Amino acid sequence: MELVRTADELAVRTAAARGRGEVVGLVPTMGALHDGHASLIATACAQCGFVVVSIFVNPLQFGPNEDFAHYPRRLEADLERAGEAGADLVFAPGVEELYPEPVHVTVHVGEPADILEGALRPGHFDGVATVLTRLFNLVGPARAYFGEKDYQQLVIVRDLVRELRLPAEIVNCPTLREADGLARSSRNAYLAPTERAVAPVLHRALVAGASAIAQGERDAAAVRRAMRAVAEAEQGVRVDYLEVADPERLRTLARVDGPVRLLGALRIGAVRLIDNLAAAPGVNP
C-alpha cells in the first residue's frame, strides 16, 4: 500500500489504475481509523480493483468551538490499518494541498442540512460537501463508501452526487457496533472509562424507540418520549435530539405510517455522540 501526499501524485496513480481497467473506489475518512472504517475499506476492496482511502481532517466542517485542533491524528497507525483492510493507496494531503489559498468557492447544501446535526453545527454540511466535491474530482471514483452511522451525511452526500452530477455511485455500509451496542466512532477515544460505560445508552434509546414502533406505537411524540426516558435515566447524559424522521428527507414526523429513521445525539461530559437506527411497524429491532 502506498501513501500519497499530493494531488499530482494521486492523479498519476488513479490514471494508471484506470488505464489497467480497474474500477476506482474511494473511502473518504478523517483518519483515526477504527473497525468501522476497516469494514468500509473491505467492502470497497470486494467491489473495486483500486481502493483509495483519503485521510483529511477538513477544517471547513468544524465550527469555531469544535474539536478541529484536538481531533485524533495518528497517521502511522492509520496506514497500517488501511493496509491490513486491503487499501491500495492512502491519500493524506496537507491542508495547504487541498485548500492551497483563500477559499472562494464552496458547495452549499439545503434541506436537510439545516436540521438535526446541521441545526447544532451551522455550516458543517457545507464544509463536508465542499471537501467531498474536491476529493471526488481529484480521485474520480466510480464508487464511494459511506457509513450509515452518519446517516444525515449520507442523505446529503446522495443529494450532492445526484445534483452536481458527480459521476460516482454512493454505497452505504451498516454501522459497526461494540458488543454493548455503542457505534464505532473516532470520537469514542475521547470517552473516559466512566463515560464509556454510559455511552451505549444512545443505542439503547434508539432500540427502545424502534421497539415501541414495532409494537404498534404510531404517535411519533410517544416514540420520542420513550427514547428520551431511556437516555435521561442515565446520569450525566444531555440529549441534543432524539428524533423520528422520514428516511428519505429526514423530515420530522408526527405519525409513524411506515419505515422511519430514528436519529439521536447525546452529550456525555465533553463528548458528543450520534447514532441512528431504522424502524418500522411490525419489525423488531
Next chain:
Amino acid sequence: MELVRTADELAVRTAAARGRGEVVGLVPTMGALHDGHASLIATACAQCGFVVVSIFVNPLQFGPNEDFAHYPRRLEADLERAGEAGADLVFAPGVEELYPEPVHVTVHVGEPADILEGALRPGHFDGVATVLTRLFNLVGPARAYFGEKDYQQLVIVRDLVRELRLPAEIVNCPTLREADGLARSSRNAYLAPTERAVAPVLHRALVAGASAIAQGERDAAAVRRAMRAVAEAEQGVRVDYLEVADPERLRTLARVDGPVRLLGALRIGAVRLIDNLAAAPGVNP
C-alpha cells in the same frame, strides 16, 4: 452533428469519443448563437477531437426581474450554426433534465462574485457556477471554452475549476466585435435600430480609458471620469459601472501601476450591455 437531449445519451457519446482516444472539448452556451460563439467552437475544434456545445438557458442565473422568460431561444438556427462551426454534438437538455427536482445543492462563489455584475445581479454567479459544475461533471471535458466578453465570469470559472478540482482546462477566447466595436452578444438582438446606433459607445468609453492609461494617466478616478464622459455624452445611456480593476481578482484600483482590466455595463433603453478591455501604461488600445 448530433442533437442530444438527455444526460444518459450524452454519457454514451462522450464515453465513445474518449474510448476512441479523442479529447473532449466543451463550449457552454445559452444558445442564440452568434459569431462570437462560432469563434469559440472553431477554437475548440482546432484543439479537441470531439466538441460538445451545450445550449441551456439556466434559470438559476437569472434574477426575478430579469429576462429569463424572454431570453432568445431558437434551437433550429443554433443547430445549424454549431454544425457549421464544426461542433460534433449539441447537448440541449430541458430544464427538467438538468434540474429534475427541487434543488438542494448549489455552488457558492465568493469574491469577486459580489461586485460589478454580482452587485447588480445577486445570486447570478452562484447560478452560473452551479450549472457549470453540473455540465462539467456530465460532459467531462478536458478543455472548456469561454469568451473574454464575460470577463468576470471567466475569473469566477477559473476559481471554480481550480478550487473544486474539476479536471478541465479553461481556455479563454478574445471578444468578437462588430466593425463599430460593439461586442457580439445574444442580447444585441434586443436593440432597436436607434439603440443599436448608440451601443458602440460602451467600447468607445473603454478605449478612452485605455488610451488615458496608455498616455500616462495613473489616477484610476481620472480614468473612470474619462470613460464616463464618453458614455454620458450619448443620450439615453445610463452607466451601471465603468471600473478600473486588477485583472486577477477584479479589485477596484485607486492607482494604475501595471496591467489593469477596464469593465463596463450600460443600459440603453431596456437593454443592458457589458464589455471589458485590457489596458496598461504605455500600451495603446
